[in-house]
Amino acid sequence: MKKKLIPIDMSAVSTYSLKDRISKVSVKDFAKISDHNIDISSLLNCLPNLLKGEQFLHLVDCIVSAYRKEKSVIVMMGGHVIKCGLSPLLISLVKKGVISGFVFNGASSIHDFEIALIGETSEDVSEYLQDGKFGMWEETGKLMNDAIISAAESDIGMGEALGKLLIDINAPYNEYSLLATGIKYNIPITVHVAIGTDIIHQHPSANGAAIGQASFTDFQLFTQSIIELEDGGVIMNFGSAVILPEVFLKALTIARNLGHTISNFTAADFDMIQQYRPSENVVRRPTEMGGTGYTFTGHHELMIPLLFQAILSKI
DSSP, rough: OOOOOOEEEEEEHBBBBGGGGEEEEEESSSSSOOOSOHHHHHHHHOOOHHHHHHHHHHHHHHHHHHHHTOOEEEOOOOOHHHTTTTTHHHHHHHHHHOEEEEEEEEEHHHHEEEEEEEEEEEEOOHHHHTTTTTTTTTTHHHHHHHHHHHHHHTTHHHHHHHHHHHTTTOOGGGGGGGHHHHHEEEOOOEEOOOTSSSSSGSSSTTTHHHHEEEEEHHHHHHHHHGGTTTTEEEEEEESSSSSSHHHHHHHHHHHHHHTOOOOSEEEEEESOOHHIIIIIIIIGGGGGGSSSEEEEEEEEEEEHHHHHHHHHOOO
């Protein structure tokens, strides 16, 4: 007879100091913002008013229009965007009042949190997987899980709790953190996770009920936020292939079910390859009732700085 499975006891899991980990990404390699005026207009004028050139320029105009009309500009993003060193550009757009909210998957929150803590992130998975050390970093797991448990107890979202913790401990690299920036500038950052996908779920301090509660609160907050897309808002997806497109589709369904039309907005997907869920669940299906959707294919470390400078040239 087969034995009945019982949940594994994670209390004996060994963790290791984040300070001893070899990381592949450091803030010293992050994008830099020049204090000098850059003539981006010449480059934009070189773009043909055809195909993706025309669409890119129209997206920029939609973002600038939303900014001027004080409509929502929401950025959904996967962890690779942070690992490409692009946080300073997004933080700058928050400070200028362009971006009104961020939507993270679990990986985004972890990479951003580690950047704030030690100015580095992105471990060598192959190296640490061999002896069971992959993801077993004490500071990341303990601090984030403690914040998540506190979020569940306080009935706040995961993003808010993580950002508040970084501010409370005065993390040394908060200037590079979107989570900390969200708290400082009162910009909502919601975090949407799937249990078992993130390294902090391996940690002995992980609490599945708290993770679920905090992320579900963020789902409700995100659903509330997309109501503001109506008639001129913009939502963009940077590099989330599955989780965030699915979350957006469900949140949009709830909002419309509650009587909010949510039409006449702009949706765009930026990624290195085009995939089914972002193309369908962010760009095409949500805008069928009225709106415009765009897809742009290219490396984040090239496309997002181009978008950033194009927006600045218009505002």
